[in-house]
Amino acid sequence: MIKFEDVTKFYPGQQRAALRNINLEIDKGEFVFLVGQSGSGKSTFLRLILREYKPTKGNLYVAGKNLGTLNQWQVPQLRRQIGMVFQDFRLLPGKTVYENVAFALQVIGKPAQHIRRIVPETLELVGLSGKERRLAEELSGGEQQRVAVARAFVNRPKIIIADEPTGNLDPETSVGIMKLLDRINRTETTVIMATHDASIVDQMRRRVLELRDGELVRDQAKGIYGNA
Amino acid sequence: MRHTLRETWSGLRRNLAMTIAVIVTVAVSLTLFGAGLMTSSEVNLIKGRWYDKVEISVFLCTEYSSGGRCVQGEGTTDAQRATIEETLKANPEVQEVFYESKQEAFEEFQRVFANSPLLSTRTAEQMQDSFRIKLKNPENYQGVSAEAAGLPGVQQVQDMHQVLDSLFSALGAVQWATIAMSAFLLLAAALQISNTIRLSAFSRRREIGIMRLVGASNLYILLPFLLESLVAGIIGILIASAMLAVGYYVIIVQNAQASITALPWIGWGDVFGAILIMAIVGIALAVVPTLIATRKYVQV
Numbered sequence: 001m002i003k004f005e006d007v008t009k010f011y012p013g014q015q016r017a018a019l020r021n022i023n024l025e026i027d028k029g030e031f032v033f034l035v036g037q038s039g040s041g042k043s044t045f046l047r048l049i050l051r052e053y054k055p056t057k058g059n060l061y062v063a064g065k066n067l068g069t070l071n072q073w074q075v076p077q078l079r080r081q082i083g084m085v086f087q088d089f090r091l092l093p094g095k096t097v098y099e100n101v102a103f104a105l106q107v108i109g110k111p112a113q114h115i116r117r118i119v120p121e122t123l124e125l126v127g128l129s130g131k132e133r134r135l136a137e138e139l140s141g142g143e144q145q146r147v148a149v150a151r152a153f154v155n156r157p158k159i160i161i162a163d164e165p166t167g168n169l170d171p172e173t174s175v176g177i178m179k180l181l182d183r184i185n186r187t188e189t190t191v192i193m194a195t196h197d198a199s200i201v202d203q204m205r206r207r208v209l210e211l212r213d214g215e216l217v218r219d220q221a222k223g224i225y226g227n228a
Numbered sequence: 229m230r231h232t233l234r235e236t237w238s239g240l241r242r243n244l245a246m247t248i249a250v251i252v253t254v255a256v257s258l259t260l261f262g263a264g265l266m267t268s269s270e271v272n273l274i275k276g277r278w279y280d281k282v283e284i285s286v287f288l289c290t291e292y293s294s295g296g297r298c299v300q301g302e303g304t305t306d307a308q309r310a311t312i313e314e315t316l317k318a319n320p321e322v323q324e325v326f327y328e329s330k331q332e333a334f335e336e337f338q339r340v341f342a343n344s345p346l347l348s349t350r351t352a353e354q355m356q357d358s359f360r361i362k363l364k365n366p367e368n369y370q371g372v373s374a375e376a377a378g379l380p381g382v383q384q385v386q387d388m389h390q391v392l393d394s395l396f397s398a399l400g401a402v403q404w405a406t407i408a409m410s411a412f413l414l415l416a417a418a419l420q421i422s423n424t425i426r427l428s429a430f431s432r433r434r435e436i437g438i439m440r441l442v443g444a445s446n447l448y449i450l451l452p453f454l455l456e457s458l459v460a461g462i463i464g465i466l467i468a469s470a471m472l473a474v475g476y477y478v479i480i481v482q483n484a485q486a487s488i489t490a491l492p493w494i495g496w497g498d499v500f501g502a503i504l505i506m507a508i509v510g511i512a513l514a515v516v517p518t519l520i521a522t523r524k525y526v527q528v
Binding site: 050073075076077078079080081084090092093103104106107108109151155 | 231434435437438439440441442443444445446448449
């Protein structure tokens, strides 16, 4: 599903590589934690997968496409296969829960009939049935993150990328979000989650990738958070 | 589609004051630009008609005339007249030489000033005999005109080029000043459109961020902004077209054409041509700044 071949990323005007000689493969349906201190290259890793940047060197394949040679106009097609969840939710204020999720389908031109069917279904999956008409900003943090997950998953992407999705949530609420991501992962959706939350990583016992100063220092199946 | 139209409408309404400012600037700058185009086709029209007809007139002496190569109290003698004609015909630049007698000149005068009080101020005796010269190439008039002025019996050489050249350079200056001013205004309009769209995009930056993230196409993201500036631009174009058409009708059809029959005037075809060019410029004026202003929101 995702393959890094000797990928190096330099930002313009910077001496040090943000990522250096990364080689790894993530299969369909895997659940992967990405750990490492701030500035270790986690964000760059995720942004390369989203094709916000191109690798400076090496090849990166996502969903069968070589991102180095992907045309500008093909990028939206790539992004439709990736769902993105952020630490700060990034919902649209003034829109209801339903509208926030439906927005992601409207703007890629899905037919209204499909939207009316799939949005309630997805909201039920994330446990928000009955809250469709509430405004996004009226919900608790955990509920807002559920809306964000619903929006990321509503188009049934092949990959979900979550950048510290529990960073703004208390431990109990975090567990709920992790259960949700786990359930999504069981539908053969690849999940990549960057996190600083040691207890979650230690509990889940999934594959762990650790970055330090832009280098991949650990790739461990059923790993723990360690001392990253 | 519904989303696009709704976003366009809300963008226009949110920035109503700015939208009106854009429409006014676009309308004024395009009107000026169109007026420049129309002036320029009028100047070309006059040039085309007149440069063909322009002749050099060599006026001969009468008993009353003085100056030039005239002898006080004597008219041009027949011998002189013959010499002048020969010399002019011998000049390689000259294509044809016509002779216009006093009587003919007086008839022409009567015709031109038929309804004028000036008619009674002249008699046939006061008119002058003259040679009218048609040149092979109207641009090379200096040599012929200088040679004619040096011949005995010639009172004055009147060369229409001198008159017309200063007229045309004045008209040309007006025309270029109009187009230059409109260029400044067009620049102002472009900057204003780009600012308005920048504001509009900034107020929608969250939505745009989400759209990019979930894979909305660039066209889908851009369309509300393009429509927003196109609506303002097209209203501006319509206002400018109306001003040009009304201006043409009132100034040229109703006034100039009726009172100045000696000049050829541009017709509705030229007006529509100017409006067409102006509309194309107007649409580019709306689209190009919008694309530039939204560039950073659609690059991935």
